[in-house]
Amino acid sequence: MGFPACSLKTQSADKAVSKPETIDEIMWKGIHERIYLYEADAEEFIVNSTNIYDMIFVDAYDGDDIFPHKLWHPDSTFLKALSNRLHPKHGTVVVNLHSDSDTVPSSLEQILPMGKYVSQVSRAYKDVLVGKEGSGLAFTVAVPWVCNTSLVVCRGFDKDSEYFDRDFVINTLISKSLELEHVMDLPFSCLEYIKRGFILV
Incomplete structure (x- = not known):
């Protein structure tokens, strides 16, 4: 879907990438800090979420x-x-x-x-x-x-x-x-x- 890689989080909500690419900082202007991307089994993730x-x-x-x-x-x-x-x-x-x-x-x-x-x-x-x-x-x-x-x-x-x-x-x-x-x-x-x-x- 075109999201910045630096927004990817692990299951424990830690950042998967420690520092955003320069292009992401320019294109996303800080918005990437408010996006949480999870690469996981969708059903398992949403069933176990309490948010x-x-x-x-x-x-x-x-x-x-x-x-x-x-x-x-x-x-x-x-x-x-x-x-x-x-x-x-x-x-x-x-x-x-x-x-x-x-x-x-x-x-x-x-x-x-x-x-x-x-x-x-x-x-x-x-x-x-x-x-x-x-x-x-x-x-x-x-x-x-x-x-x-x-x-x-x-x-x-x-x-x-x-x-x-x-x-x-x-x-x-x-x-x-x-x-x-x-x-x-x-x-x-x-x-x-x-x-x-x-x-x-």
């Missing part, structure tokens, strides 16, 4: 480019534990998914078609983490230069408005992303990701 997380990134492909079924099946131990560890009012999960569509976008297209597999994974995460009638939403955005799709499931997104639709969601996300960029002094813009291949799940 409540504001944001969780899942990048769970194995060496054979397979996203394990146990990490997305709606009745899995992993998704149930993930739901319990995610902040109930504003928790967000971002999942890296590889595009699985049979059609390849042209160089002019910015939207990767959502195949059956990505659709099933997205629906499972949304149903378990937000619920069918819960306060929250799920959407995907395309990352076409690596043929990936990022799934974002966030709690606490009020859908009671009669004006709730794709444009309402995008406008809200754009507004909040600009605020986030300013508050966190992000070294990159979130806007390009939101504008590219946005699909509500």
